[in-house]
Amino acid sequence: MSHTGEKPFKCDLCDAAFTRKNNHKRHMVTHTAEKPFKCDLCDAAFSRRTGLRDHMITHTGEKPFKCDMCNGAFSGKGAFERHVMSHTGEKPFQCELCEATFSRKSNLKYHIMTHTGEKPFKCDLCHAAFSGKSALKYHVTTHTGEKPFKCDLCDAAFSQKCNLKLHEVTHTGEKPFKCDLCDATVSQKSYLKYHMLTHTREKPFKCDLCDAAFPRKNALKYHMMTHTGKKPFKCDLCDAAFITKGNLKEHIMTHTGEKPFKCDLCDAAHSTKSALKYHVKTHTGEKPFKCDLCDAAFSQKSVLRYHVMTHTGEKPFKCDLCDAAFTRKTALKRHGMVHSGEKPFKCDLCHSAFSTKSTLKCHVMTHTGEKPYKCNLCNVAFITKSNLKKHIMTHTREKPFKYDLCDAAQERVLSNIT
Incomplete structure (x- = not known):
C-alpha cells in the first residue's frame, strides 16, 4: 500500500x-478526546501508549537520545529527530501556497492558517484567537502572570521554555552562530538573521503612517506606538510611562541609582549596556559615524543624526506655546519647563532648584568647589566646559562674535564706553 x-x-x-x-x-x-493512558505520578493523560511512555521520562529525567553533533540530549525520539534537522537544515514539509518549508508537520499546519486566516484556538478570558494551541497557552500566561520556567543560576523566570533556553545562554556567554561576512557572533539564530540585515541594509517592515522602515517586526510595533501615543509600561515610583519594558527597566535605575555596567578602563559605571558601549569609545577615540556634508565624525549614530540637522536646519520638535523649535525631543521637553516653571531637580545643600539635571550638577560644584575643566595654557580651572572654551579664546585672541554695525557706528559706541 x-x-x-x-x-x-x-x-x-x-x-x-x-x-x-x-x-x-x-x-x-x-x-472523542479520549485519553485512556494515565500517568501514575501526576494528572497527565494521553491518547496513545507511546505518549505516556515519553511523558514518564519527564519524571525520571532520562534523556536517552543524544546528538552526535552537539551536547543536546532528548527524552523523546521525535524531539531528537527534529533537533537533528536544526543541524542539517532539512525542512521536508513544504507549503503548497507559497515557498515556505518547515521541519515539523505541525508547523506547516499552523502556517497554512496564515493563508486561510483560521484561528480555532480562542481565549476564554478575552477576545483573542490564535492559529496554534501553543500560542494560546502562552497568551493565557499574560492573564495569569504565570512563569513556570525558572533559571537555576538567577531569579529570572519565563512563561515559555524556549525563552528560558535563550536566557541561559547569557550565563554561559556561548555564541555559536557566526556571520559569514564579518567576525560577529550571536547567541541565537534569529539574531544572526537580523544581523545580516545590517550588511544588506534591508528594512522589510514599513510603517503605513510615515516613511519609517525597520529590519525587525518588533521595532515596527514599538514605532507605531509613537503615532498612537500608547505607553503600556508604567513606572510604580513616578508618572513616567514607556513604550518598551526595557526602557522602563532602565528608567527604574534612575530611582534606585543602580549602575551594573562598569568600565574596565576607568571607574565609570552606567545603568545600560548601550551607555557603557558608547562610553568605551571615549577611551578608544573610535568615531565610526561620519558626516557626508563635512569632516565631522561621531561615536554614536544618534549624535550624527542630530549633527546633520545643523546642515539642513531641520528642527522637527516644535513648542505648542511659542515659536521655538528644536532638533531634539529632550531639548523641547527642557524648553517646556520655561513655560510651566517646573524645576524638578533640587539641591540637597541649599534651597535652589533647576529645570535640568546638568544645571543642578554645575550648581553643586559651587558648593564643593570642584572645577574639573582645566586650562592647558595656565592654571585657571572652570566648572563648565563652555566657560573653559571661552577662556581659551583669551589666549588665542579669537573673536568669533562680530559687530553688525559699520565702522563709524562701532567707533561711536566705543567712544561712549570710554
Missing part, C-alpha cells in the same frame, strides 16, 4: 484515511 497509496480505513468524521486499522483506531480518539 505504500507503493499504491491505498488507504482503505477512512474516518467517518473527517477526510483522514489510513493503511492500518490500528492507526484508524488511534485517530478516532482525537475526535
Whole structure:
C-alpha cells in the first residue's frame, strides 16, 4: 500500500484515511478526546501508549537520545529527530501556497492558517484567537502572570521554555552562530538573521503612517506606538510611562541609582549596556559615524543624526506655546519647563532648584568647589566646559562674535564706553 497509496480505513468524521486499522483506531480518539493512558505520578493523560511512555521520562529525567553533533540530549525520539534537522537544515514539509518549508508537520499546519486566516484556538478570558494551541497557552500566561520556567543560576523566570533556553545562554556567554561576512557572533539564530540585515541594509517592515522602515517586526510595533501615543509600561515610583519594558527597566535605575555596567578602563559605571558601549569609545577615540556634508565624525549614530540637522536646519520638535523649535525631543521637553516653571531637580545643600539635571550638577560644584575643566595654557580651572572654551579664546585672541554695525557706528559706541 505504500507503493499504491491505498488507504482503505477512512474516518467517518473527517477526510483522514489510513493503511492500518490500528492507526484508524488511534485517530478516532482525537475526535472523542479520549485519553485512556494515565500517568501514575501526576494528572497527565494521553491518547496513545507511546505518549505516556515519553511523558514518564519527564519524571525520571532520562534523556536517552543524544546528538552526535552537539551536547543536546532528548527524552523523546521525535524531539531528537527534529533537533537533528536544526543541524542539517532539512525542512521536508513544504507549503503548497507559497515557498515556505518547515521541519515539523505541525508547523506547516499552523502556517497554512496564515493563508486561510483560521484561528480555532480562542481565549476564554478575552477576545483573542490564535492559529496554534501553543500560542494560546502562552497568551493565557499574560492573564495569569504565570512563569513556570525558572533559571537555576538567577531569579529570572519565563512563561515559555524556549525563552528560558535563550536566557541561559547569557550565563554561559556561548555564541555559536557566526556571520559569514564579518567576525560577529550571536547567541541565537534569529539574531544572526537580523544581523545580516545590517550588511544588506534591508528594512522589510514599513510603517503605513510615515516613511519609517525597520529590519525587525518588533521595532515596527514599538514605532507605531509613537503615532498612537500608547505607553503600556508604567513606572510604580513616578508618572513616567514607556513604550518598551526595557526602557522602563532602565528608567527604574534612575530611582534606585543602580549602575551594573562598569568600565574596565576607568571607574565609570552606567545603568545600560548601550551607555557603557558608547562610553568605551571615549577611551578608544573610535568615531565610526561620519558626516557626508563635512569632516565631522561621531561615536554614536544618534549624535550624527542630530549633527546633520545643523546642515539642513531641520528642527522637527516644535513648542505648542511659542515659536521655538528644536532638533531634539529632550531639548523641547527642557524648553517646556520655561513655560510651566517646573524645576524638578533640587539641591540637597541649599534651597535652589533647576529645570535640568546638568544645571543642578554645575550648581553643586559651587558648593564643593570642584572645577574639573582645566586650562592647558595656565592654571585657571572652570566648572563648565563652555566657560573653559571661552577662556581659551583669551589666549588665542579669537573673536568669533562680530559687530553688525559699520565702522563709524562701532567707533561711536566705543567712544561712549570710554
